[in-house]
Amino acid sequence: MGDMDQGIKQLLQTYPQDLLTVAFPDGDPAYLGPVATDVAMGPRLITDTLHRARVYGDECIVDWEAEAYPSAEMPRRCFEYGTRADTLHGLPVLSVVLLLQAKGKPPQSPYIRKIGPLTIATWHFQSIEVYKLRGRDILNSGLIGLLPLVPFMADRSLEIVAEAAETIKEHVANKDQFENLEALLAVFGTRFFGRGAIDLL
16 A cells, blocks of 8 residues: 555656646646645644534534634634644534624625635634624623623623623622633723723722
């Protein structure tokens, strides 16, 4: 088998144009040169956060990414991060992007990679437009972990930020978690209302 593998590799390396012509007879293929075969040597990719989860009854990995503003490059990055995580962990990956502020139209799922008429990759991603959520709804839902994001939300106000701070104080007993949530709420609140207004809460 080893001799056969080596023979095929030599054939592929010596006659790439002939093989392309057979593989894509209607594609007008042209050989342009070799590419390094060690695909693990690609750029280092670090996702924001990966979580193992069960969604729709299936075990998977969720790749969470946060973007200040929608970006045209984001779908491609989701594809790169997701396929790398899938290969590494052997589980399907869901890509979820938190878009914090509005700026133009967010890219739409799926990301599609094509060569001529051939679709060679499709990657679905979920966008959460935080700026369209309502802080009041988040307060009423009891989703404590989202309270630091209320300054980005559609109905942002100092009153809602103050209620979020009070809710964190009342419901988060763990000291480290409390301090982290409070600090994030203050940082994000300052972005919209100024340090002085937030310090008075």
